[in-house]
Amino acid sequence: MRTRLDQTAQREGFIVAAPQGAIPAPAGFVWNVPFTGTDVAGAPDDVAFLQDLIGTLVDGGCVDGSRVYAAGYSGGGRMVSQFACEHPELVAAIAPVAGLRAGAPLTAGSAVPDPATCIPSRGVRVITFNGTADPVNPFAGGGAPYWGYGALAASQRWAEINGCHTTKDTRVSPNVSLVTHRGCPQNAVVQQYVVNGGGHTWPGGNAAAFPGAGVTTQEISANDLMWSFFEQGRLSRN
Structure with missing residues (x-):
């Protein structure tokens, strides 16, 4: 896998289910993301497909229903974002890479999200990763009509949804900073790793698997950080 998430799963002892969208596209297949x-x-x-998949895994005894996490890259990140908007009860946290959304743009290409398209019944823990030089889903916004608002607007909206009250910026490596929205009920924190000069890629992933998508930073590992984030959320509930 270009994300190397399978290697992390083998090392840490968790299960990875890798569903795929089914709409044909020039680069393969894409998800049917609402709006x-x-x-x-x-x-x-x-949305129904992922709901059924989680239900099958939980009902079959393969996974603990309280420890289901959804990660996705690009369109997959947009898909898990919207799934969390509609079914927050089914995911303990989400980890979109180069694709965090908080609903559709207010209008086509709008710089702000439409709050009516993401109204989860409870907060959702979010960890996300974005490159400032992403050529597909621009960090500052714009690009394709489905994108519109930028990466910071998306995380800020999730912070509002989750009821977070404070924000902290931290430098974690020479080219990576972390924006953390804290003070959220039920510890529904929002963490956003910003890679200066990073592309439409998976931090710590296989750079050769992202041709033409820009820089794949190795300063951080999205896999390690998201797994730590997931585990922290579990421990905070115990």
């Missing part, structure tokens, strides 16, 4: 151009008549209902 986007793929949300067309006849397309698979991928």
